[in-house]
Amino acid sequence: MTQFVTLLEDEAATVALGKQMAGAMTPPLTVYLNGDLGAGKTTFSRGVIQHLGHQGAVKSPTYALVESYEIKGIDVFHFDLYRVADPEELEFMGIRDYFTPNSICLVEWPENGCGLIAEADLQIYISYKGEQRQISIEATTELGQKLVSKLK
Template identity: 65%
Template structure:
């Protein structure tokens, strides 16, 4: 499918981009976030989750694997699979149950989930580029394409 590239100068710009992305999100939706440690995946997630209506801190679910946010019209599940050694761990926690008709699932380090995860609608890759970050957003489904078109 198609993709767009955005440069993000700092943390504020990363949060703002998350807020912009959130404007086009409707469940069911799956977002994969990839990139090196410290590239801004959780910062982008914070912008998305707070823009969807969560008031308060958005912490990285590195140790809990998933952080749920039950909002007015949607359930948001923020996953961080960095510490998953075996994808079967995800089966034991019932990961497939989180991906339902009323949920938006944001998955950091999806490559650690292998065959336990559904396909992404959006794949967002963050990388360092000089003193800023570069974000590549790729549509992986028809819904993802619709969101990507609104971001152009």
């Protein structure tokens, strides 16, 4: 398994790493974002989505469950499954339809979508280390390995 681990000084460093990763992302790609509340999952996603070309604000999809962006012919979906109590809720919204050959899916709280969302190409874990954040990026597919290798 290919893995990359680093410390992030602040919010700007988290956004910058998201932008760096986005430079190598191509669909289809599924990224799981794991970490406590406030750890930086949405901040990392903002870096990815802005680097891909979105000009506006990137907000947390906590209440909407998903924010959709069409960027340069690519469908980018940012999910926040924190409020999902039962994975069946996702079945009603047609969640499987978002994971297409033309999509990049960023999924916060993926454990709440157990069995209904595509397997991850990348597993990202963000944790508190004092005032900093530690980020661990693990590749779980060949595509994920290519992305992680560009970070080393």
